[in-house]
Amino acid sequence: MAQKRRRVSDSGEGEPQTAPAQQQDNSFAAQARKPHGEVWYADGNIILATGNHLFRVHKSILAKHSTVFADMFKFDLEGVSEAEGPQAQVDGGAMDAVSDRWEGIPTVQLAGDTDEDVTTVLRSLYEHNFYVVGKPIPVWTIFSLLRMGTKYDFRSIRTDMISHLSAIFPSTYGGYKQCAAQNHGFTDEQFFTLLSLVRRDDASILQPFLFYVCADRSYSQILELSRPLEKEDLVRLLNGREMIQKRAYQMFFAALQYDAMDPAKIGKRQKICDDDECLSRFRSQLEKLIRFDNYDIPVFPLGSTRLGVLEGVPKYPMGDIHKDCGSRYLRRLDTIQKCLWEDLPAIFDLGNWDQVKGVIIVADE
Numbered sequence: 001m002a003q004k005r006r007r008v009s010d011s012g013e014g015e016p017q018t019a020p021a022q023q024q025d026n027s028f029a030a031q032a033r034k035p036h037g038e039v040w041y042a043d044g045n046i047i048l049a050t051g052n053h054l055f056r057v058h059k060s061i062l063a064k065h066s067t068v069f070a071d072m073f074k075f076d077l078e079g080v081s082e083a084e085g086p087q088a089q090v091d092g093g094a095m096d097a098v099s100d101r102w103e104g105i106p107t108v109q110l111a112g113d114t115d116e117d118v119t120t121v122l123r124s125l126y127e128h129n130f131y132v133v134g135k136p137i138p139v140w141t142i143f144s145l146l147r148m149g150t151k152y153d154f155r156s157i158r159t160d161m162i163s164h165l166s167a168i169f170p171s172t173y174g175g176y177k178q179c180a181a182q183n184h185g186f187t188d189e190q191f192f193t194l195l196s197l198v199r200r201d202d203a204s205i206l207q208p209f210l211f212y213v214c215a216d217r218s219y220s221q222i223l224e225l226s227r228p229l230e231k232e233d234l235v236r237l238l239n240g241r242e243m244i245q246k247r248a249y250q251m252f253f254a255a256l257q258y259d260a261m262d263p264a265k266i267g268k269r270q271k272i273c274d275d276d277e278c279l280s281r282f283r284s285q286l287e288k289l290i291r292f293d294n295y296d297i298p299v300f301p302l303g304s305t306r307l308g309v310l311e312g313v314p315k316y317p318m319g320d321i322h323k324d325c326g327s328r329y330l331r332r333l334d335t336i337q338k339c340l341w342e343d344l345p346a347i348f349d350l351g352n353w354d355q356v357k358g359v360i361i362v363a364d365e
Contacts, residue, residue: 036115039122047107048122050115054102061125067153072108113148120144124157133164139190143197150201162203165194169209171357173341176209176302188217188225196228204356211348215241216300240348244300247340273325281320282329285310302337 036053044056062069100107110118120141124130131137131145142161149158168184170176186194191214198206214222215237222241226234273279310326340347345356 036119039119039126041126045105047102047105048118049100049102049107049109050113050118053115053118054107055118055122056105057122057126065125065154065156067155069152113151116140117144117148121148121152121154121157125154131160131164133160134167136185137164139186143190143193146197146201146203150197158201162206165198165203165206169206169213171205171209171353173338176341188221192225193228195233196230199230199233204350204358208344208348208350208353208356211237211240211350212244212300212302212344215244236349243347244340247336248300273322275322277320278322278325282325302340 033049033052033054036055039055039057041056041058044058046057046059046062048055048057059069059073063073064070100109121144124145131141142165145154145157146161148154149161167175168179168186170179191210195207195210195214198210214225217225219238222234222237226237229237310321310329342353345351345353350356
């Protein structure tokens with residue numbers, strides 16, 4: 001933490017007293033931080049300072065929405081000496097409650113926060129409909145609000161962001177089916193950045209499917225994009241990827257029209273259809289599904305379309321593939337996807353869905 005500076009008291013004429021030369025060089029004013037153009041309220045009674053800008057706002061607004069600021073403002077800031085504190089402990093380091101003044105206004109210096117993050121969270125507090133849950137929100141706005149909501153415990157903002165993201169990264173199989181085909185504007189890099197944020201935020205409800213999304217790419221892509229992740233989460237991601245790849249083989253067998261569901265034939269596979277044209281058609285469709293140009297990119301079960309390998313088959317179910325065979329394949333494909341979904345938290349070592357959702361199970365007496 002930076003060395004604390006002396007507070008400059010006001011003179012009788014209302015102007016700050018001149019500090020000694022050495023103190024003046026290290027003073028808050030000498031750092032030449034400028035008032036922010038968008039977030040500056042003339043009647044504000046507290047200033048938040050980043051490395052570049054000052055944000056003049058109101059203690060009451062901050063305290064209403066943030067437990068961190070509320071706890072800080074419980075101190076009598078006029079009666080506490082700077083040598084004694086106070087400080088607020090936040091994720092990322094200590095924050096000086098009042099480490100300086102700007103034209104007589106108490107100033108809080110924020111450690112490690114960017115201008116963009118501070119601007120975004122303050123605008124969300126002051127501007128009506130700055131964001132609307134369920135409506136499009138810029139990705140970097142989501143990131144800023146999730147970071148600041150977690151660090152300073154802006155609970156309503158954090159809750160809103162998790163609610164918004166839950167529609168994109170669902171926790172139910174039905175929710176996944178509804179959103180699977182939608183494009184929410186996330187880049188590959190942003191998926192991994194978001195995963196690192198929700199892991200630090202402990203937003204467990206978002207994690208299983210987000211891990212899945214990040215795992216559904218090549219090893220080289222994962223290693224390149226995983227820089228924001230902790231080492232243990234990278235290991236969790238790679239191990240989960242291997243387990244899901246094994247599930248993909250079940251999907252391939254289903255497309256090859258082999259049945260291993262008969263309990264009397266454990267360890268054996270029985271061809272469902274004896275019609276060579278039907279079986280040949282299934283296999284030719286499977287070749288289109290597998291990306292032979294890059295074996296490093298998996299074909300994950302949840303990534304399959306609703307019709308699986310039957311997608312694009314002319315005149316299905318009237319063509320070369322028998323209707324009964326096609327229906328049987330689609331039922332098996334749905335079963336494979338549902339089973340994978342139910343196991344998704346465990347695959348990434350996150351427990352089960354009840355634990356992820358925070359459901360309390362009461363044992364029968």
